[in-house]
Amino acid sequence: MLHSPVLLEESVKFLIQNINGTYIDCTFGRGGHSNLILDKISKKASLYSYDRDPEAVHYASSIKNNNFKIFHDSFSNISSYHKEQSVDGIIYDLGTCSTHLDNAERGFSFNKDGPLDMRFDNSNGITVSDWINKAGKKEIMDVLYTFGDENHGKLISEAIISHREKYLIDTTSKLAKIIEEIYPDKKTKIHPATKSFQAFRIFINNELDEFKKSLQSAKKIIKTNGIIVTIAFHSLEDNIIKNFFKPSIKSFPKDIPLNNEQESFFDCIAKKVRPSDFEIKNNPRSRSAIMRVFKKL
Numbered sequence: 001m002l003h004s005p006v007l008l009e010e011s012v013k014f015l016i017q018n019i020n021g022t023y024i025d026c027t028f029g030r031g032g033h034s035n036l037i038l039d040k041i042s043k044k045a046s047l048y049s050y051d052r053d054p055e056a057v058h059y060a061s062s063i064k065n066n067n068f069k070i071f072h073d074s075f076s077n078i079s080s081y082h083k084e085q086s087v088d089g090i091i092y093d094l095g096t097c098s099t100h101l102d103n104a105e106r107g108f109s110f111n112k113d114g115p116l117d118m119r120f121d122n123s124n125g126i127t128v129s130d131w132i133n134k135a136g137k138k139e140i141m142d143v144l145y146t147f148g149d150e151n152h153g154k155l156i157s158e159a160i161i162s163h164r165e166k167y168l169i170d171t172t173s174k175l176a177k178i179i180e181e182i183y184p185d186k187k188t189k190i191h192p193a194t195k196s197f198q199a200f201r202i203f204i205n206n207e208l209d210e211f212k213k214s215l216q217s218a219k220k221i222i223k224t225n226g227i228i229v230t231i232a233f234h235s236l237e238d239n240i241i242k243n244f245f246k247p248s249i250k251s252f253p254k255d256i257p258l259n260n261e262q263e264s265f266f267d268c269i270a271k272k273v274r275p276s277d278f279e280i281k282n283n284p285r286s287r288s289a290i291m292r293v294f295k296k297l
């Protein structure tokens, strides 16, 4: 298996409430969720999947099904392709695919030596190497703190700046070694570069802003009674989900006028669903997953 889909049966069961409906898989990856959705929906239904990664889109071309269409675009743009209130269900399975981490050439993993890239869309934009060889010390520190919760951001950014005065930082192993050498907590359970690599990945792909924009779009195009399923792997993603849906409270006092933000209501129909012990044992990457499911009222 190229990528083991997380919370597969559970998420698709929540998502499909109408077998003749229109569905969006915002994060195609290697099609784990998309393929199961296609198995469950009728010939009258449609599935539109999105991925920023050209390799994922190329992989999707192997799916021969008239109900299916893949878009090479960011999920922040879904409202440009779908009319208001036209979609029955939308699913997000956030983060990286195993195929990103396993392929050294994509530069996502500190365990595999490759070009320091980390872009989901490697046909566009700047790589981590382009950025890290030019960025200021404070900028690097801020990224490490904001997206990696890294307490040693100052030390790491100083080490990066001093290293690049003599050498280009252009591979994953060069960056991992710089961090490893200066990292004060030598007995840390995780690799010293774990948080930094995560922070640089989230930053270079603008992941959190793209996701916030996408939720705004999803809110426009989802039908009444439509379902939004989110699977998050990081507290920063999960906080965005909670903050986005929180104001959409169900029982708002009738005598208080609603502002635009509160016009659209959702009910949370599944709160903080985690993978089973069995799934975690078989796919350790699933251990940090949190699924939430919302229904448009």
Ligand SMILES: C[S@@+](CC[C@H](N)C(=O)[O-])C[C@H]1O[C@@H](n2cnc3c(N)ncnc32)[C@H](O)[C@@H]1O
Binding pocket: 003, 004, 005, 006, 026, 027, 028, 029, 030, 031, 032, 033, 034, 050, 051, 052, 053, 056, 073, 074, 075, 076, 093, 094, 095, 096, 097, 120, 210, 211
């Ligand atoms: C965890 S994987 C999805 C795995 C998929 N559900 C499966 O079972 O094969 C996340 C995917 O989302 C894609 N992605 C990340 N940010 C994106 C964005 N803003 N728009 C579209 N796709 C994005 C990544 O390229 C990656 O392929």
